[in-house]
Amino acid sequence: MSDATPGQDPAGAAPQRTVPVAALAGAVVLIGLVGFALYRRSTTSTPVSAETPATEASGSAPATDEHGTPIIAKAPPRLSPEAAILAERYRCICGCNDNLSVCTCKNPNGSEDMKRAVQDLAAQGKTPEEADVAMEEKFGAACLLKNPAPPQTLPSHAGKPPATKP
Secondary structure, three states: OOOOOOOOOOOOOOOOOOOOHHHHHHHHHHHHHHHHHHHHHHHOOOOOOOOHHHHHHOOOOOOEOOOOOEOOOOOOOOOOHHHHHHHOOEEOOOOOOOEOOOOOOOOOOOHHHHHHHHHHHHHOOOOHHHHHHHHHHHHOHHHEOOOOOOOOOOOOOOOOOOOOOO
16 A cells, blocks of 8 residues: 555645635735725716716806816817818818828818818718819818929928027
């Protein structure tokens, strides 16, 4: 038989664990997640109601969160695929001379107004040539990429020009 007495491990055998390590690790992770959820629950702010954008659009004061920071950011216009293809034919007339699909200015008659006009033309099912005529009537010949670009009046995503020495 064996030289080992009952209750003793045979020579060279690893001792048996009484608690599985995986179960212990799972319990620790579960306790950590529950603690984190309780912490987040006690520190999060109250969600804003669904009527907040409607009150902002009606002309009343801008919505604010609990800390008093005004929420006034407006999402840029999103173009449909047809309108995005049409936008590749035009340049922004804000003064940067960028392609309309690249420019993100908020100037009057800038990229946001032009993108809304292109979206309307695409929704009406205008052909590219008909859209060119409509855009030229509304924003001038400088908006068409086939025409030469006017002199740049605003820096296009660039910093200040380098200073010259006298």
